[in-house]
Amino acid sequence: MRASDILYSSANAIGAQPMRSSLILIAMAIGVAAVIVLTTLGESTRQYITGEFAALGSNLLIVLPGRSETTGGQPPLLGETPRDLTLDDALALQRSRRIEQVAPITVGSAPVSWRGLEREVSIIGSTASLESIRHLDIAQGRFLPATAPRQAVPVCVIGQKVREQLFGTARALGQWLRIGDRRFRVIGILASRGQSIGVDFDDIAIIPVASAQALFDAPGLFRVLAEAESWDSMTAAAAEIHQIIRASHEGEDDVTVITQDSVIETFDRILLALTLAVAGIAAISLAVAGILIMNVMLVSVSQRNAEIGLLKALGAAPGQLRLLFLIEAGLLSMLGAGLGACLGLGTVWLLQRMYPGFPMVTPVWVLFAAVAVSLGTGLLFGVLPADKAAGLDPVQALSRR
Amino acid sequence: MVDEVIRLEAIQRLFQVGDQTVHALNDIDLAIEAGEYVSVMGPSGSGKSTLLNVIGLLDQPNAGRYRLNGKDVTERSDRELAKVRRDNIGFVFQFFHLIPRLSAVENVEIPLVLAGVPPAQRSPRVAAAIQAFGLGDRARHRPDQLSGGQRQRVAIARATIMQPSVLLADEPTGNLDRASGIEIIDLLEALNASGVTLMIVTHDPGLGGRAGRQLEMVDGRIIRDHHARE
Numbered sequence: 001m002r003a004s005d006i007l008y009s010s011a012n013a014i015g016a017q018p019m020r021s022s023l024i025l026i027a028m029a030i031g032v033a034a035v036i037v038l039t040t041l042g043e044s045t046r047q048y049i050t051g052e053f054a055a056l057g058s059n060l061l062i063v064l065p066g067r068s069e070t071t072g073g074q075p076p077l078l079g080e081t082p083r084d085l086t087l088d089d090a091l092a093l094q095r096s097r098r099i100e101q102v103a104p105i106t107v108g109s110a111p112v113s114w115r116g117l118e119r120e121v122s123i124i125g126s127t128a129s130l131e132s133i134r135h136l137d138i139a140q141g142r143f144l145p146a147t148a149p150r151q152a153v154p155v156c157v158i159g160q161k162v163r164e165q166l167f168g169t170a171r172a173l174g175q176w177l178r179i180g181d182r183r184f185r186v187i188g189i190l191a192s193r194g195q196s197i198g199v200d201f202d203d204i205a206i207i208p209v210a211s212a213q214a215l216f217d218a219p220g221l222f223r224v225l226a227e228a229e230s231w232d233s234m235t236a237a238a239a240e241i242h243q244i245i246r247a248s249h250e251g252e253d254d255v256t257v258i259t260q261d262s263v264i265e266t267f268d269r270i271l272l273a274l275t276l277a278v279a280g281i282a283a284i285s286l287a288v289a290g291i292l293i294m295n296v297m298l299v300s301v302s303q304r305n306a307e308i309g310l311l312k313a314l315g316a317a318p319g320q321l322r323l324l325f326l327i328e329a330g331l332l333s334m335l336g337a338g339l340g341a342c343l344g345l346g347t348v349w350l351l352q353r354m355y356p357g358f359p360m361v362t363p364v365w366v367l368f369a370a371v372a373v374s375l376g377t378g379l380l381f382g383v384l385p386a387d388k389a390a391g392l393d394p395v396q397a398l399s400r401r
Numbered sequence: 402m403v404d405e406v407i408r409l410e411a412i413q414r415l416f417q418v419g420d421q422t423v424h425a426l427n428d429i430d431l432a433i434e435a436g437e438y439v440s441v442m443g444p445s446g447s448g449k450s451t452l453l454n455v456i457g458l459l460d461q462p463n464a465g466r467y468r469l470n471g472k473d474v475t476e477r478s479d480r481e482l483a484k485v486r487r488d489n490i491g492f493v494f495q496f497f498h499l500i501p502r503l504s505a506v507e508n509v510e511i512p513l514v515l516a517g518v519p520p521a522q523r524s525p526r527v528a529a530a531i532q533a534f535g536l537g538d539r540a541r542h543r544p545d546q547l548s549g550g551q552r553q554r555v556a557i558a559r560a561t562i563m564q565p566s567v568l569l570a571d572e573p574t575g576n577l578d579r580a581s582g583i584e585i586i587d588l589l590e591a592l593n594a595s596g597v598t599l600m601i602v603t604h605d606p607g608l609g610g611r612a613g614r615q616l617e618m619v620d621g622r623i624i625r626d627h628h629a630r631e
Contacts, residue, residue: 001514001515001517002514004520005517009514015502307498307500310500311511311515313459313492313498314486314492314511314515315483315484315486315487315512315515315516315563316483316487316515317483317484318479320483395459395460398459398498
C-alpha cells in the first residue's frame with residue numbers, strides 16, 4: 001500500500017465518525033493544553049522569582065548578626081547574640097580585598113511628616129554604597145552622599161509613594177521633612193520599583209546609617225550587605241568576613257553569612273521541582289486521553305468488523321491492517337495535540353492579557369514534548385486495537401451482517 | 402490434462418462446538434479445472450460455505466493439501482496468504498460488504514490500493530470496470546444510494562478488478578429480488594464465459610442447476626458431483 005493511500009484511508013475513517021473523532025480530539029487537546037498552561041505557569045514563576053533575586057544585586061553576601069548552627073532553617077532575622085553587629089564591623093569588612101563595597105543597614109519605622117501631613121514609614125539607614133549594591137534607580141536628585149559613614153548628615157532619599165502622599169503635587173526635592181524628632185532634607189527620590197522581595201522601595205525613606213542609629217538609638221545593625229569582587233570569590237569572601245568579624249569579636253564567630261546565590265539556587269530547585277510536578281500531573285490527563293483513544297479505537301474495530309474482514313478477503317495483509325489502524329490513532333492524536341497546543345497557547349495569551357505584570361514564558365521544549373508525548377500515547381494505545389484488527393478472523397467477521 | 406486451478410486432497414476442517422467436534426469438511430477431494438462453472442448446494446451446516454472459505458484462503462484446513470494454480474498454499478503465513486488471495490481470488494458476498502462511507506468507484510478501487518498500484522494506473526482500470534458493469538452514472542454514489550442489484554454489481558466489479566483466476570460467490574442473489582438476481586447471475590456467467598473459474602454456493606436449486614458442474618454436500622462430504630452435459 002502506498003503511504004498516501006494509507007493516510008487517505010485513515011483520514012477518511014476518522015472523518016466517517018465525527019462524533020467519535022471529536023471526542024478523542026477534545027480529550028487529547030485538553031491534556032496537551034493542560035500540560036502547556038501548567039508548565040508555562042510553573043516556569044514563569046520560577047523565572048520571575050529568580051529574576052527578583054537577581055535584581056537584589058549580583059555577587060551579594062548578606063551578613064546577619066547571630067550564629068545559626070542549624071542548617072536548612074530560616075536565617076535568624078533578628079540577632080540572638082549578646083554582641084551586636086556594629087558599624088565598625090561593617091567598615092572593617094571593607095579592608096578585605098575580595099569585597100568590593102559594603103552597605104550597613106539598619107531598619108526601623110518612624111513617623112514622617114511635612115507641613116502637618118504625617119505617616120508612618122519604614123526607614124532604612126545605610127550608606128552611599130546601597131545604591132549600587134541594590135541597583136536602586138533615582139528619579140530625581142541624588143542618592144546619599146559618599147561622606148564618612150559615621151557622620152549623621154541630615155539628608156534623606158524617599159520613595160515615590162512617600163513623596164506622593166506627603167507632598168502631593170508640591171516639589172519635594174530640597175524640602176525639609178521631619179522623621180521622628182529630627183529634621184532631614186530631601187535630596188533624592190527613588191524611581192518607582194514596586195515590591196522587591198519583601199521591601200517596598202516606594203514606601204520608604206533612606207537616611208545615612210549614623211543618622212538612623214541616632215534616630216532609633218540603637219548601635220546594632222540589622223544586617224550588612226557586601227558585594228564580592230567577583231562571582232568566583234564569593235566563598236573566599238564569605239570566609240574572610242567570618243575571619244574579620246572573629247578578630248573584632250574577641251575570637252567569637254557570631255555572624256551568619258548568606259550568599260545570594262545559594263538563595264537563588266534553592267528557590268530555583270524548589271520551583272523547578274514544582275513545575276515538573278505540575279507538568280507530571282497534567283501529563284496524567286494525557287495518559288487518560290490515551291486510554292480513551294484505546295477504548296474508542298477498540299469500539300471502532302468492533303464496529304468495523306465486517307469492513308476489516310472484507311479488507312482481509314480482498315487481500316489486505318495483517319501488517320497493512322495494523323498500520324491502517326495505527327496511523328488512524330496517530331493522526332487522531334496529532335490533530336488533538338495540534339488543537340491542544342493552540343488551546344494551550346491561547347489560554348496563556350489570555351492569562352497574559354489578564355495579568356500583564358507577570359511575564360509568561362512557554363518553554364519551547366514543552367510544546368515539542370507535549371506533542372511528542374500525545375503522539376506517543378496515541379500510537380502506544382493504538383497498538384492493542386490495531387493488533388485486534390490485524391488478528392481478526394475474516395470468516396467470523398464476514399459472517400455477521 | 403487441462404489446467405487445474407484448484408486441487409483439494411483429503412481436506413479436513415474441524416470445529417469445536419462445546420465438547421463436540423464437528424466435521425465441517427470431512428476428507429474432501431476435489432479438483433476444479435480452469436474456466437469451470439461449479440455450483441455447491443446442500444442444506445445449512447453441510448459445510449458448503451466452509452468449503453468456499455477454505456478455497457478462498459479465508460479459512461485454513463486442519464489437515465490435507467490445497468494447491469491453487471499448481472502451488473501448495475497450505476501452511477503459508479497470513480501475509481503470504483493475503484497476497485495469494487489478492488492476486489488470484491475474487492469474492493462476492495450475499496450482503497455485498499461494500500464500505501458504506503466510500504463511493505462506488507472507491508469501493509472498486511480497494512484491491513488496487515491494497516496492492517499498491519499507483520493512482521495514475523488505478524483510475525483508468527476502475528473507470529473501465531465501472532463502465533463495463535453498467536455503473537457509469539452511479540460511479541460517485543455511496544452504497545446507500547444504490548439499489549441491491551447495483552450494489553452487487555459494484556461488489557463484482559471489485560472482485561474482478563485484479564483479474565483473478567477464481568471467482569467465489571456465496572449466495573450472491575440471496576439478498577436480491579428475482580429480477581436483480583437473474584441480472585447478477587447473467588453477469589457472473591458472462592465472466593465465466595470469458596474464462597474465469599466460477600464457484601457459486603447457493604440454496605436455490607434453480608440457480609445451482611445452471612452450473613456446468615454441480616456439487617452437493619451433506620455433513621461435510623461431497624455426496625454428488627454431477628457434470629451437466631450441454
